[in-house]
Amino acid sequence: MKLLRAGLAALTLVALGACTTAPSRAPAPAAAAVAAVEAAPPAHDNLNATLWMQSSAEYAATARGIYAAAKRSLDQALEDPNWNALPRGESMSGFESKPPAIIADADETLIDNSAFQARAVIEDRGYTRESWVEWVQARDARAIPGAVEFAQYADSRGVTIFYVTNRDAPDEYEATVANLRKLGFPVAADASNVLLRGDARAPAREKGERRRYVDRSYRVVQMFGDNLGDFLDGINSDVATRQQLMAPYADWWGVRWFMLPNPTYGSWPNAVLRGCEKDTNPRACLRSALRHDY
Structure with missing residues (x-):
């Protein structure tokens, strides 16, 4: 309801700006529209992104296509003892x-937390640690x-x-x-193959x-x-640096590395924000990064 009221308010202001008869002081129609959007509370930025993940055939097809390609690639990898998917320099010798x-990764890679994102949209609020922990404890994420299907296939091939x-x-x-386990992902009896952030076996944040x-x-x-951090460390940087980190692995995507689409959150907005002055309004900063002059 809040979003509906905000949208109606914005439309009303746009209409009033377009119909004004004051000659020289009235803003141009485009300027009036911008002013209306800035004056009214904006719709939650995650609305379209969350809807796309929850309801579009396109998202489901993309995810299934990624896992189908991964299955074919896995067969190839298992036949080649020299095949290794760790970033260069991370693997010990003798891996063959x-x-x-x-x-x-788990969230938005194997399991779907879009219901958590949807609640934030409906309630017109941002992320909070308390709401996230409540969601996790409910154990209601879907696959x-x-x-x-891919995870079970990998398990059947003897892959942990x-x-x-x-x-x-x-x-x-x-x-x-x-x-x-509830969703059917293969988890060891002692759950030793689940490594959360802060795990005593490897406690570093990255x-x-x-x-x-x-x-x-x-x-x-x-x-x-x-998220890029699922593959490489040092990704909390600006857009150009992240592109440079990816460059040496251009031919690994879709072969050794598989990225699932997630437009709802991640490290990428912060990379854009690093390109703006410290006191710049975050939303204005993100808008200024849009490219329209190809």
Whole structure:
């Protein structure tokens, strides 16, 4: 209802601006529209993104296509003992003789938290730690289309999946394990293949240390995520630096590395914000980054 009222208010202001008869002081129609949008509370930025993930055939088809490609690639990887998916420099020598493993993020990679995002849109609020923990404890996340089928196929081929997620240990550990099992993802009896942020075995905040922990005993043949930090460390930088980090791995995407689409949140908005002055309004900064002059 709040969003509806805001939209109606914006439309009313636009109409009034367009119909004004004051000759020289009236803004141009385009300027009036901009003024109306700025004056009214904007619709929640996640509305279209969350709807797309929840209801579009296009999103489901994209996710299923990614996991279908990953299945074909996995077959190839298992036949090649030299195949390794860790970033260059992270893998120890001698990986060729180790059993195969996959490293996968959880949220928006294997499991779908769009209901949590939808609640924030409906309530017209941002992220809070309290609301997120409540959602995690409910254990109600669904599976991303195609994810369970792929994970079970990998398990049938003798591949161990390590769930390397930035959910926080120990507070979210038990609920995360339960949710993964509930959906049918293969989890070890002792849940040792679930590595949350802060895990005592590899407590660093970035995921590189957890990747190297897996590398001690396994050959990592694939990685999955929805954020650049699921594949590389050092991604909390500006747009240009992130592009440079990706450049050496251009031919790995869709072969060794698989990125799931997530327009609702991630590290990418902060990369854009780094390009603006410190006191710039964040929304104005993001708008200024839009390109319209190709």
